[in-house]
Amino acid sequence: MQRFSKSEWLRSSGPPIRVQSGVSHPHGQPMHDHDFDELVIVTGGTALHTAGGHSWPIAAGDVFVIKGDCPHEYAKSESLTIVNILYDATRLVLPLEDLPAMKGYQALFRLEPHYRPTEKFESRLRLSDGELKRALELVNALRTELNQLSPGSRFMAVAAFMQLIGFLSRCYEASAATDAPRNVMRMAEAIAYLEQNYTKPLDIGELAEKACLSRRHFQRVFRLAVGESPLHCILRLRIDHAAGLLERETNPRVDEVARAAGFTDSNYFSRVFRRTMGVSPRRYARRPTGG
DSSP, rough: OOOEEEHHHSSSSSSEEEEEEEEEEOOOEEEEEEEEEEEEEEEEEEEEEETEEEEEEEEEEEEEOTTTTEEEEEEEEEEEEEEEEEEEETTOOOOOGGGGGGGHIIIIIIIHHHHHHHHHTTTEEEHHHHHHHHHHHHHHHHHHHOOOSSSTHHHHHHHHHHHHHHHHHHHHHHTTTSOOOOHHHHHHHHHHHHHSSSTOOOOOHHHHHHHHHHHHHHHHHHHHSSSSOOHHHHHHHHHHHHHHHHHEEEEEEEHHHHHHHHSSSSSHHHHHHHHHHOOOOOHHHHHOOOO
């Protein structure tokens, strides 16, 4: 099996993103894997896509994410053409802002790759002709910026990629009422709710109920999709929020920052903050910020 490495396919400097437009696989593509993620947009033709021991038909308008270290292939191709967007999620630090609060983002980019075998690929995104046209316009803008050498092109490339992610997330959310499997969207809704309400009291059992899963199964699926436990995710989001408050406020009170970030005990907050950030909240607030 052939393996593609990010050291060969992605730049070592600048945005770790690469666009392969108009990739043609008239005879399919043998089994392979890679150590980076891949956003696939099928632009024409049909084929049989195999991954994880399961196979599904794909056609124009299908959009899906292939995570790193996932062997896959294209077979029984009938004039298949695709756009591949390769990216290294470990190096690509995007200001997601409120995007994680979107069910469509959680479903397409985090959950769908894990639900794919059990959902028989019904969880993938299927774009309309108009949506596919717009997606390809965004892809072209991304490719153009990646090929530029002028100052600002890296910034614009990342912005273009973010715009594409946001557009596809909206498309998934818009199609969820009729097309997306209910269990995928229930889990997406639970994760999005957490991302949007992490400063409020949250109960893991209640989040599991939103996803219609047992607490144990919810935690397992959450860890697979997000890369950490629900509790660790909540604490990380709260600490990040607290750090932002400490940076912006003048002479901030630790107890007020703790409450604003969702902690009811300022002593516990200080311990978690020190363990996460390496310094106490007070010292973090007093550190020079430059500028």
